[in-house]
Amino acid sequence: MQRRQFLATAAATALVGCQDASRTLEGCFAGADMARGHALRDLLRGGALPGPAVVRRVRVVVAGGGIAGLAAARALRLAGVEDFALLELEDEAGGNSRAGSVLGRACPRGAHYLPVPGDGAPEVQDLLEELGLRQRVAGRWRYDEFTLCHSPQERLHWQGRWHYGLLPVEGVAPGTLAQYRRFAERVQAFARSGAFAMPTFANFGSNEAPAPALLALDAMTFAGWQAREGLDDAHLRWYLDYCCRDDYGAGSGVVSAWAGIHYFASRHGFAVPDEGERDGEADEGVLTWPEGNGFLARRLAAPLAAAGQLFTGHSVLRIAEERHGVQVDALDHASGQVVRWQAERCVVALPLPLALAVVQQPPPFLRAAALGHAAAPWVVTNLAIAAPLADAPGAAPAWDNVVYDDPTPGGLGYVDAGHQRLDARAALAAPTVLSYYQALGDMQGARAQLAQRPWQHWAQAAIGALAQPHPDLARRIERVEVTRYGHAMAVPRPGRLETLSRIGIQRPTINTSLLLNGERPRALPTPATARLAFAHADWSGYSVFEEAFTRGHGAGLQAAI
Numbered sequence: 001m002q003r004r005q006f007l008a009t010a011a012a013t014a015l016v017g018c019q020d021a022s023r024t025l026e027g028c029f030a031g032a033d034m035a036r037g038h039a040l041r042d043l044l045r046g047g048a049l050p051g052p053a054v055v056r057r058v059r060v061v062v063a064g065g066g067i068a069g070l071a072a073a074r075a076l077r078l079a080g081v082e083d084f085a086l087l088e089l090e091d092e093a094g095g096n097s098r099a100g101s102v103l104g105r106a107c108p109r110g111a112h113y114l115p116v117p118g119d120g121a122p123e124v125q126d127l128l129e130e131l132g133l134r135q136r137v138a139g140r141w142r143y144d145e146f147t148l149c150h151s152p153q154e155r156l157h158w159q160g161r162w163h164y165g166l167l168p169v170e171g172v173a174p175g176t177l178a179q180y181r182r183f184a185e186r187v188q189a190f191a192r193s194g195a196f197a198m199p200t201f202a203n204f205g206s207n208e209a210p211a212p213a214l215l216a217l218d219a220m221t222f223a224g225w226q227a228r229e230g231l232d233d234a235h236l237r238w239y240l241d242y243c244c245r246d247d248y249g250a251g252s253g254v255v256s257a258w259a260g261i262h263y264f265a266s267r268h269g270f271a272v273p274d275e276g277e278r279d280g281e282a283d284e285g286v287l288t289w290p291e292g293n294g295f296l297a298r299r300l301a302a303p304l305a306a307a308g309q310l311f312t313g314h315s316v317l318r319i320a321e322e323r324h325g326v327q328v329d330a331l332d333h334a335s336g337q338v339v340r341w342q343a344e345r346c347v348v349a350l351p352l353p354l355a356l357a358v359v360q361q362p363p364p365f366l367r368a369a370a371l372g373h374a375a376a377p378w379v380v381t382n383l384a385i386a387a388p389l390a391d392a393p394g395a396a397p398a399w400d401n402v403v404y405d406d407p408t409p410g411g412l413g414y415v416d417a418g419h420q421r422l423d424a425r426a427a428l429a430a431p432t433v434l435s436y437y438q439a440l441g442d443m444q445g446a447r448a449q450l451a452q453r454p455w456q457h458w459a460q461a462a463i464g465a466l467a468q469p470h471p472d473l474a475r476r477i478e479r480v481e482v483t484r485y486g487h488a489m490a491v492p493r494p495g496r497l498e499t500l501s502r503i504g505i506q507r508p509t510i511n512t513s514l515l516l517n518g519e520r521p522r523a524l525p526t527p528a529t530a531r532l533a534f535a536h537a538d539w540s541g542y543s544v545f546e547e548a549f550t551r552g553h554g555a556g557l558q559a560a561i
């Protein structure tokens with residue numbers, strides 16, 4: 001959706017590396033509606049909320065249509081509950097996993113990949129099976145070849161050349177390789193301990209706190225842990241910092257050592273590059289689509305829209321738990337009216353600060369969780385190009401392309417929406433969209449800048465970041481669309497695991513086999529009151545698909561009981 005159109009001759013003139021200074025750069029802000037979010041905040045702060053013009057009744061309301069809310073809705077349907085309404089503030093469901101398109105070319109506006117889920121995430125495995133992306137063939141699980149990220153997956157622009165993988169390897173000193181090996185050994189030991197799982201909280205048994213060793217890691221920063229371990233190599237530190245910013249929105253000086261290690265130990269590990277791998281990560285399957293995880297969000301939302309259960313453009317203002325039911329007031333942005341929903345239960349699939357703002361007489365565990373919550377701002381700049389760019393020498397174009405000395409704050413490189421095309425030669429020549437990511441959790445005043453700076457500022461930042469490997473980028477851009485997230489994702493700062501695991505003990509034990517007639521009864525993480533079930537990646541302290549989906553699934557089942 002294009003909310004504001006600008007033509008920016010002046011800005012284009014200033015673009016780094018621009019060889020045709022008189023060119024007009026066309027673009028706009030798109031995706032998340034910051035103005036609507038701010039209007040909601042002002043309304044909630046103002047105190048006196050408008051009264052309802054209409055009253056409706058449903059069995060369950062799902063507040064928030066990100067991955068957690070969509071997963072809750074799916075779980076309700078699987079459990080046989082069709083009488084529900086999902087209320088979403090934006091004009092499209094999906095939250096941080098929404099897709100978009102620029103000049104008709106699909107691209108992510110936020111999340112862009114899902115690692116092949118391990119056995120600790122059976123709910124996610126089930127979803128992929130349902131969507132036909134995971135099949136059992138001759139006794140083995142196989143993932144859809146069109147969806148598994150094609151090779152080459154990643155490359156790093158470093159010392160004027162592209163290198164395969166994201167860890168600097170070629171020509172580094174023996175001492176650097178020795179530190180890579182030491183870190184790999186540490187990760188292997190942590191992974192073997194079984195204490196790191198994805199999703200995280202499904203790993204702790206009911207009423208069981210994390211082991212003291214995990215809490216010790218949770219108490220310090222990842223950078224502090226590296227210093228304690230003598231892991232001081234500049235390349236290793238750069239890589240670990242990049243990984244933290246990529247998954248948690250802030251660097252290794254901000255996130256906890258538990259989170260930093262969890263990134264590797266819960267999923268793909270860390271393989272020593274000179275022992276068979278092209279980079280620091282073991283050869284891991286990654287699922288991706290041209291539109292990123294928007295593919296999954298849309299597949300989850302489609303049946304709800306068809307069944308009239310999805311209400312987009314509805315901002316939840318108030319959730320009041322009462323003796324005989326729940327009242328949910330939502331502003332319908334199309335009519336300007338407040339609709340009151342009377343329900344038996346409500347799934348609160350909202351970011352923590354929003355949940356705290358709208359739930360009346362919030363339960364103590366919600367207050368406690370919101371207290372230490374910090375969220376990182378993010379920017380995604382989608383650059384549509386008609387033809388291949390000039391490229392630095394070295395490794396061939398990959399799906400994920402990262403610049404080592406990226407001059408742009410929080411810059412994480414770009415993914416190419418055209419990467420999954422099957423005909424490699426045609427793919428290289430065809431128009432595509434490059435999605436450049438910036439995680440701004442380390443940047444002072446980032447949120448104010450997001451609100452104040454024009455889209456051209458972010459376009460220039462992306463172009464400047466990529467000027468070295470692609471000097472002709474500014475000249476080749478057809479259109480730019482910038483998506484801003486003021487409070488994109490939870491940052492797992494020291495102490496977060498301790499706080500949230502204490503709260504997570506609130507969850508009930510749900511026998512999913514009773515509800516779904518399945519084979520996998522297990523407790524799912526669902527902080528809940530009598531009528532409210534809470535679900536959002538924020539409850540995990542960090543934001544990835546597996547966390548949001550598993551929590552949403554658990555909350556949906558809880559609401560279906």
Ligand SMILES: Cc1cc2nc3c(=O)[nH]c(=O)nc-3n(C[C@H](O)[C@H](O)[C@H](O)COP(=O)(O)OP(=O)(O)OC[C@H]3O[C@@H](n4cnc5c(N)ncnc54)[C@H](O)[C@@H]3O)c2cc1C
Pocket residue numbers: 040063064065066067068069087088089090093094095096097109110111112113114293314315316317349350351354378379380485488489535536537538543544545546548
């Ligand atoms: C730029 C970016 C890139 C990412 N990349 C990846 C990736 O590649 N892989 C990955 O696994 N994860 C990624 N993530 C993490 C991503 O946040 C999670 O994967 C997941 O989408 C989180 O879902 P959620 O439902 O917990 O939260 P959200 O996406 O925050 O969903 C909350 C929903 O509630 C809605 N809402 C808020 N207030 C109200 C209200 N008052 N009334 C009604 N609705 C409301 C919001 O509009 C939103 O739709 C990325 C995140 C960002 C920001």
